[in-house]
Amino acid sequence: MHSRDQNETANVRTKEETPMKRRTVLAGVLPLLQAGQWLDRLSLVNQGKVVRKRLLGITDEGMTEIAVLDSDGATVSNEHEELLGQAPGEITTEAANSLGEAYDDLRFQTTVSHHGDGLSILGRTGTIEYQTSRALYSGIAVGDHISFQTSLLKADTIISLSCLTSERESLQHRCPVGVEDPTTDQ
Structure with a gap:
């Protein structure tokens, strides 16, 4: 009788451990499945x-340089000179909407010459062109010095x-930046 009780107890324990093992395995695997979300942050x-x-x-036919500031x-x-006027570095919502009617997509790009005094393992070096939001593009000027963050997935x-x-x-x-929500209108 004693061995029968042990067998029943072992069966109950096995049935209880199986869902628990599944939960443990899933708890370990699910964060790996969502690693992209964590890396992006x-x-x-x-x-x-x-x-x-x-x-x-950007159109199906290719890419057009609308404005370049250096x-x-x-x-x-020439075709956008009247729209952008004297401030091609500050794109208003109205100008962006108007340009959006002529193009499938707008890309706001900023080229940064990295300061060489940081940790090159964690940061970047050299001169690199980055995609930015319209607000960030409009809020910075050529010659400004910036501290900024890039995503690991979208370097x-x-x-x-x-x-x-x-x-x-x-x-x-x-430090105080003065650019309102630089991630809007990406």
Whole structure:
């Protein structure tokens, strides 16, 4: 009789452990399945000087450079000169909507010359072109020094701006930015 009780207890324990083992396995596997979401939230802090801004219009036929701003000044395509006026570096909602009617997609790009004094293992070095939001594109100027974050999954996209200053000596990891919600209108 004693061995019968042990067998019944063992059967009950096995039935109880099986769902628990499944939950344990799923708890370990599910975070791995969602790793993309976690990696997307991790970011790298970078610092550098804005050396160029470009606004591109994308269609099925290809890409059109609408505006380019660099240390030599601004160049605007002839067909959009009237729309963008004297401020091709600050794209209003109205201008973006108007351009959106002519193109399938708009790309706001910022080229940054990275400061070489950070940890190159964690940050980037050299001059790299990043995709940005319209608000961020409009809020920074060529010559500005910025601290910014990129996603691990989208290393060519600036996802947030943590410091903006006109002088490199004033640049910190965090400071008042003055750009309202830089992730809007991506």
